[in-house]
Amino acid sequence: SRAETREAQPSSKMAVVWQYFKVSEKDQRFAVCNTCSVEISRGGSVRKSFNTTNLIGHLRSRHEAVYGDYLQADQKRKNEAAKEAQTPVKAQTSIDTAFEKAKQLPPDSTKAKQITNKVMEFIALDDQPFSVVEDVGFRSLMKFMEPRYTLPSRRHFAEVCLPEIHNIVATHIHELLACDIAAISFTTDIWSSDVSPVSMLSLTAQWINKDFNLVKAVLHSQEFAGTHSASAISEAFEKMFQTWKIDKTRVHAVVRDNAKNMKKAMMDSGLASFGCMAHTLQLAIHDGVFSQRSLTDIVSICRKIVGHFKHSPLAYSRLQAVQIQLGMKPKRLQQDVSTRWNSTFYMMESLLEQKRALATYAADYDLPATLTAHQWQLIENFITLLSPFEQLTREVSSSEASAADVLPSVTALRRLLSKQADTDHGVKTTKTSLLEAINRRFDQIQYDPMFCIATYLDPRYKDRYFDEDVKQRAREILEAHQLADAGAEDVTRDGERAHHTERKRQRSDRTGPSLYDVFEEILEENGSERTSTSSVSQQLGIFLSEITIPRGESALCYWRNNHLRFPELAQIARKYLSAPCTSVESERLFSSVSHVLDEKRNRLCCDKAEMLIFVNKNMHLIKK
Known part of the structure; x- marks a missing residue:
């Protein structure tokens, strides 16, 4: 019927190809080509399975010129459809949001304050200078993230934002200290900057809460000007405890270094204290080992060798080529620090590991000093002797170590040094001296x-x-x-x-x-x-x-x-x-201080530096 034929006839909006075909009046399953009157199957026996694939294929294979017209008409139709789809969206955008996007966020709006607080956290947590908010790249990033936001000046962050976030963190720590705490332990140390004439006194606290979790907080890393006398240290402690409203009856112990002024300051303040175990081990090893003439000579030679490669890029590149030639992984030699015995241990260990590479290097190039076969053997024996001390130093320096580890560790060291071993050759006297030093320091x-x-x-x-x-x-x-x-x-x-x-x-x-x-x-x-x-x-x-x-x-x-x-x-x-x-917590704190008071911020005043460090070290307590 005519009604059925109209129903079978597709709309021209659905497919451009129907400009070149019509539905067969005999059978709606076929379409008739307007050019050659050939009937083409519509791809199925029922209406829902009809398609235009056969029709398009017929034009492509039989009527190239007509097929070209079809492609142009089809592309034009697609473009018009795209414009029709975009027009309502553009109209909606221009009416509802265009004005809002062009409008700047007020500085006192919630959104602007949240962004400013996050920028301040970024500066404090990542040890960034306040001048980062004036850097082109950072301003470009903020403009891309939120075009409506106006970045405040560096002075605003230093004078307004930093004190605000400092007060928030300090209030939280005051609340923690007011909780049911059986006792509080502290660490303290004094540090002097290499890039500015500043000395700082630290005070870190830790306690065990009612859930038996260890809680740590940095209370102070304040400027400590003038003489570092016992009376000055004692007076500073009195003020710090008053600031945090900590009664001395709640102080369990203060871990300090072994300096006489610090010992006397704790006694004058009426505070129980003891020396840092890592520092006491340092003194014992220096007395028993590094005071030996045979080892001091070896250490001196090792420092010359390492210094040669450290100060000469050409020498290091040659050593690296030797390492690759020997099938070894390229690795730098480690320089020691005289105040850290384990750094000297690591230096000798790195040299012993590169013994073959150094021997090959010395055959072709000059070295400022060389080690004899006997000295190499002594290095190996010293490393074996001091390995338990290095192992123990790492353990007691961990954040979980407590005063309970001291006595068992010393007892185990004494027992180990009393035993004879095959590796004692050449170091028996040193081993005996080391045992005597341990007994004396921990008597x-x-x-x-x-x-x-x-x-x-x-x-x-x-x-x-x-x-x-x-x-x-x-x-x-x-x-x-x-x-x-x-x-x-x-x-x-x-x-x-x-x-x-x-x-x-x-x-x-x-x-x-x-x-x-x-x-x-x-x-x-x-x-x-x-x-x-x-x-x-x-x-x-x-x-x-x-x-x-x-x-x-x-x-x-x-x-x-x-x-x-x-x-x-x-x-x-x-x-x-x-x-x-x-007192590792205080030493780690001063490592952070050295990141804050660096070459880019060598004029940063101490009160700002202390607030930055305070936020950096205590922000995790609020995040929890």
């Missing part, structure tokens, strides 16, 4: 209640590293904390014996003495075949009778999971385990 450590109680309440160590008299003294100190008396019960230690047997088997699989082996050996000697009954406290008896946890596990995690079993012990542990064993 009173086992009598210090701060270290004894911390070790006693660390589930990795407990009382396994004490002599009997020290154990008794530690018990008496704990008893002074008024632990509840309770009937004691015998607790067998079959599990501990089995655990130590497995530890012993694992040690036997390794060759050569290790500091870790000595730790396990002491635990085994003082822990096996022992039952514990305590007349002082049932809590203490059960705690000591249970197996020690592995040294790689967290003491705070243990107390988080067991504080309900040992409530009184847990509260004492919160106090004594809060103290770090080194």
